[in-house]
Amino acid sequence: MKKKVLLSAVAAGAMVLSLAACSSGGSGSGGDGGGDGGLIGVAMPTKSSERWIADGNAVKSQLEDKGFKVDLQYAEDDIPTQVSQIENMITKGAEALIVASIDGTTLTSVLQDAADADIPVIAYDRLIRDTENVNYYASFDNFKVGQQQATSLLNGLGLTDLEGAPVDGAPAGPFNIELFAGSLDDNNAFFFFDGAMDVLKPLIEDGTLVVKSGQTDIEQVATLRWDGETAQSRMEDILTSTYSDGSKVNAVLSPYDGISRGIISALEGAGYSTGAEWPVISGQDAELDSVKAINGGEQYATIFKDTRKLASVAVDMATALLNGDEPQVNNTKDYDNGVKVVDSFLLDSEIVIKDNIKPVLIDSDYWTEEEVNG
Numbered sequence: 001m002k003k004k005v006l007l008s009a010v011a012a013g014a015m016v017l018s019l020a021a022c023s024s025g026g027s028g029s030g031g032d033g034g035g036d037g038g039l040i041g042v043a044m045p046t047k048s049s050e051r052w053i054a055d056g057n058a059v060k061s062q063l064e065d066k067g068f069k070v071d072l073q074y075a076e077d078d079i080p081t082q083v084s085q086i087e088n089m090i091t092k093g094a095e096a097l098i099v100a101s102i103d104g105t106t107l108t109s110v111l112q113d114a115a116d117a118d119i120p121v122i123a124y125d126r127l128i129r130d131t132e133n134v135n136y137y138a139s140f141d142n143f144k145v146g147q148q149q150a151t152s153l154l155n156g157l158g159l160t161d162l163e164g165a166p167v168d169g170a171p172a173g174p175f176n177i178e179l180f181a182g183s184l185d186d187n188n189a190f191f192f193f194d195g196a197m198d199v200l201k202p203l204i205e206d207g208t209l210v211v212k213s214g215q216t217d218i219e220q221v222a223t224l225r226w227d228g229e230t231a232q233s234r235m236e237d238i239l240t241s242t243y244s245d246g247s248k249v250n251a252v253l254s255p256y257d258g259i260s261r262g263i264i265s266a267l268e269g270a271g272y273s274t275g276a277e278w279p280v281i282s283g284q285d286a287e288l289d290s291v292k293a294i295n296g297g298e299q300y301a302t303i304f305k306d307t308r309k310l311a312s313v314a315v316d317m318a319t320a321l322l323n324g325d326e327p328q329v330n331n332t333k334d335y336d337n338g339v340k341v342v343d344s345f346l347l348d349s350e351i352v353i354k355d356n357i358k359p360v361l362i363d364s365d366y367w368t369e370e371e372v373n374g
């Protein structure tokens with residue numbers, strides 16, 4: 001009897017050990033998951049936006065947990081700086097590169113150097129274009145992000161629920177809306193805008209929504225480098241040129257929280273005050289200042305993309321490649337980079353409005369209660 005108990009205790013202990021070995025090996029992509037102490041280069045675009053800081057930290061710590069060394073660099077949105085940072089990583093003997101590009105079209109030559117040195121490359125969040133030397137792409141379903149941004153506006157106007165289903169007794173409108181897009185050198189900007197227009201276009205066509213400035217082409221509404229001040233001055237121009245007749249803008253499609261904050265400043269400068277006349281404004285990234293602005297009623301919604309999960313996909317891809325395994329993908333058709341379709345793993349995103357800040361952002365430990373309310 002005693003012996004039996006002892007044996008099963010040993011067996012249980014062995015099981016715990018082997019489970020621990022499995023979990024330290026990471027999930028998903030297979031292989032033993034362990035790093036060999038080799039160096040991985042991680043190139044991020046800028047520290048001027050919180051999300052990239054969170055991404056960089058998450059990728060670095062997850063790689064280090066697997067035993068890799070990490071060279072993490074930020075390029076402050078300067079293209080030559082990013083190119084030379086990547087060049088340096090290659091020189092230092094990086095075994096793989098994880099790259100969130102500034103301009104997706106400017107890395108062709110440095111990635112040829114990476115390929116010549118047999119270094120695999122993972123495009124992180126933003127597709128790297130015009131090169132065959134990108135092995136995999138880790139991102140979110142970016143078209144859906146755009147659809148969610150538009151849907152959040154319709155929800156804020158009282159037209160639909162958060163799934164986009166029409167609600168009974170919805171107001172008839174028409175509502176004035178203005179459109180903003182991201183940076184044209186970022187492939188994602190097109191996916192977000194196309195996704196948003198997929199939802200908004202029918203309502204623009206039937207007259208429920210009116211783009212009073214008439215600016216509806218992505219080239220007209222884009223924001224170079226996703227810069228908040230650039231967006232602020234475009235919004236100021238629109239308010240002066242189109243709304244000085246006393247009419248009000250009721251909704252603003254914004255693709256990123258930093259752009260939303262620029263739009264909010266322009267509205268405040270033009271004398272709008274929060275409350276009944278304040279427009280519904282979308283966003284993206286769940287940046288802390290914008291989550292606070294959602295709490296305060298200046299921004300209506302953001303889109304939450306969990307950077308911890310994206311980091312884990314990219315880290316699993318790199319680990320699998322270095323172990324000679326095939327990374328896990330779930331999309332092999334949508335991300336054509338101009339030279340080839342890049343196999344991708346796309347994560348899901350969520351709409352966040354005031355009512356679900358707690359379950360989505362606080363309960364998942366993305367932000368603490370103190371950070372949001374403090």
Ligand code: BGC
Pocket residue numbers: 049051125126182186188189226255256257284285305
């Ligand atoms: C990212 C967004 C981000 C934007 C600006 C895009 O490529 O997907 O999450 O808001 O860049 O940094």
